[in-house]
Amino acid sequence: MRDEAALMRSARFRAEREQDWIKLEALVAKAERGGVQSLQFAEARDLASFYRQATTSLAIAREISLDKALLEYLEALAARAYLIVYAPQERLGGLIGRFFAASGPQAMRRSALFVAAGFLCMALGGLTGFLLYLESNDWYYVFMPSGLAAGRGPDASTEFLRSVIYDDSPAATGLGAFAAYLFSHNTRIAIFVFGLGVFACLPAILLTFYNGLIFGAFYALHVERGLGWDLGGWLSVHGVTELSAICIACGAGVQLGSAVLFPGQNTRKEALRLAGRDAVKLAIIAALMLFVAALLEGFARQLIQDAGARYLIGWGVGALWLAWFLLGGRSRR
Amino acid sequence: MSLSRTRPTPNRQHRRNRRAARKKAASRVIPPEGVPLELPVASLGVRVAAQLTDLLITFAAAVSILILLSMLFFMYWSTVFALGALLFFFIRVPYYILSELVWNGQTLGKKLMKIKVVAHDGGSLTTHSLVLRNMMKEAEVFLPGTLLLTLDQTAPWAVWASLAWVAMAFAIPLSNPHRMRLGDMLAGTHVIRLPVPILLKDLAIEAPRAISANGQRFTFLPHQLDHYGGFELQTLEKLLRAQENRMSQSSAEQNRQAMTAIVERIRQKIGYADAVEPDDELVFLQAFYSAQRAHLEQRQLFGDRRANKFYADARPRGTG
Known part of the structure; x- marks a missing residue:
């Protein structure tokens, strides 16, 4: 059987x-x-x-x-x-090198329009803040968070304002100050601007605009006291890098938000994923710039007391960034 | 089916079926070979546990470095806090990215919880997606979290905003069947539970010859095997496999009674005339299992797939 x-x-x-x-x-x-x-x-x-x-x-x-x-x-x-x-088969070293040499600046150039939108938001905010302050001093208190102003307001004397700009006894320099600055206001703003962009752009645009408002009002205060040139130098040292980083983060946020708003032929999830490819590179660049800005703010600003040199450093670093974005990763023909 | 529980209304039953179907579809990954694989999606609780483990590890690393630094240099308290936050940040971000890269989608916490990141489209994980999903984790959870901890009471709107943000970060995974958070969506990944391969022996081969103690041989006629489908067969398989477990006195007694009842039920259903001695019950069930499986598998080869005993009703009409 x-x-x-x-x-x-x-x-x-x-x-x-x-x-x-x-x-x-x-x-x-x-x-x-x-x-x-x-x-x-x-x-x-x-x-x-x-x-x-x-x-x-x-x-x-x-x-x-x-x-x-x-x-x-x-x-x-x-x-x-x-x-x-099907495990990842890429090497880490090559990846970082490729980001700096090619993919970072390429992503910047691809999303130039979104970054420009970020800069536009900031500039419009700055202009509005400036004009509103000149119209009435009281606007300053509306825009400025009290923690950020640190006593610098329409009530403060011109001498006090000057003493902040040209600090003769730099006590809080070095690593501690650097670390504190890194987690300061602007870093948070940048991260929120990027993260909130997913919600249909609006929060990112609003936050950037608001940041511009603060900046404009602050600048107008100093212009009124005849300190415009000096404040420009004080802010230039790190501000060129830092404010650009916020604008770039805003651009990345707007890119994500526009993928949600206008997904085109794709589903929203898919569109978000595609937009994320460049947006995350922009966010990394913004984070890098904020890091450099914190270095400049923590060390260079207090060490260099001359306004001209401050301008030179600030805008020089800015020009280096711009050169990286424009020239990096172009293939040689 | 217990009598004490209220029977679900058809509507609720329908919804439950739909949810189960969606869950089943979510756990299907199609690798490039084209054979769909079953990779169950990891639950949110396990992921939070893995996350907490990782957080603990990185936090401990940051604290120990901080203690070392504070022993070497004199520092103010405010500096210590700022430096600590900075250290935590600079240890945490590379830790997640590097460990998921090196260990193929697993951090130490994920290893401990036996879960893993996989590419949503079934391909291999790319570095880009791992970097992206961990960067978004910063924006999604950690930053609003630290904001909540560090903000003072003067700016209540910011507290509420970050609270809402964290709540949303947890609500998004609950709203999709793959339990993807925002970073997962952007990166095209999701987290799965690692399946454990255990090869149990084949009951049809291991079963002793279907001959009872008194030399009687259990044989089944084809019409006797037309009563059950795959579900019943696999339930019987589960029962037979459970026989190998060690049982306590009381549960062994219970088991014996259940076996008697099952054998009786099967005999009545299929119309098996001969009585089965109590000692032969296991042999009878094993013989029935083998015969039933052979029969069903053969039917299946001929395109007659019988999911359960209601297969005759489920068959589409008008084709015969």
Whole structure:
């Protein structure tokens, strides 16, 4: 009499392939422990072919077998092997180099329009703040958060304002001040501007505009006291970099927001993903610029007391950024 | 089905089915080989636990470096706090990105919780997507979080804004079946639970010859095997596999009673005339399992897939 189990197709199917599955399981376990680099050449070759066999087995088993335990095992095994076979295969060093040499500035140039929109928001805010302050001093208190002003307002004496700009006893320089500045107002603004852009652009634009308002009113206060040139120098040192970073972050936020608003032929999620490719590079650039700005603010501003030199440093660094954005990553013909 | 529970209304049942179907669809990843794989989506609770573990690790690293620094240099308290926040930031961001790159989508916390990041489209994870999803984590959770901790009472709107932002960051994953947060959507990734491959033995091969203690052989006729479908077969499989577990005295007794009831039920349903001795119940069930599986698999090969015992009703009409 013939054995019923031997006749059953799914049992035969399993018996024929079981050894390969167990080998694959061992290979996957080894690769998971020590990474794919720990495999020998022959093992890596076997991993790929066993993986393909296992997926084929799974496809067949789904059709012919009703053994739930077998199906679950193959599902799990194929999935584990899949995760090993399709692991990221890029090197980190090359990635960072590529970002600075090519992909960063290229992303900037691709999204020039959005960045320009960011600058426009800031400039309009600045102009509005400036004109409103000249119309009435009281606007200053409306715009300016009290923590940021640190006593510098329409009530303060001109002498006090000058003493802040040209600080003769720089006590709070060095690392501590640098760290404190990095988490200061503008960094937060930049991150919020980027993150909030997803909500249909509006929060990003508003925040940038508001930041411009503060800046405009602050500048108008000093112009009124005849300190416009000096404040320009004081702000230029880090402000050129820092305010540009906020505008770029705003551009990235607007890019995300516009993907949500106008997804075109794609779904919103897909459009967001595509827009994110450039937006995240812009955000990294903005973060980098804020970092440099904090360095300048923490060290250079208090060390250099001459207004002319301050202008030179601030706008010089700005020109370097611009050169990077315009010239970086262009392919030589 | 217990009697004490109220039966769900058809509408609610329908919704529940739809949710289950969506969950099943969400756990399907199609690799380049084209064979769909089942990768269950990780639940939010597990992900939060992994996140907390990672946070603890990076925080401990930042604190220990800070203690070292403060022993080497004299620092003011305000400087210590600012420096601590800075250190935490500069350890945390590379930690997430590098560990997910090196360990193929797993941080230490994720390893501990056995979850993993995968590419949403079934391809391999790219560095871009890993950088993106971890950068967005900063903007999504950490920054509003630190804002909440550091803000003073003078700006209540900012507190509320950051609170709303954090709430939204948690609401987005709950609103899609893949449990993707904003960063996942941008990066095209989602987080899965790692499946564990365990190869159990084949019941159809391992089963002893279907011969009872007194030499009687259990055989089933084809019409006796037309009563059940795949679901019932796999339920029986589960029961048979459970027999190998060690059981306590009371549960063994319960198990024996259940076996008797099941054998009786099957015998009545399929019209198996001969009585089954109590000692032969397990052998009978094993024999029935093998025969039923062989029968169903054969039917399946002929294109007659029987999901459960209601297969006759579910069959589309007008084709025969």
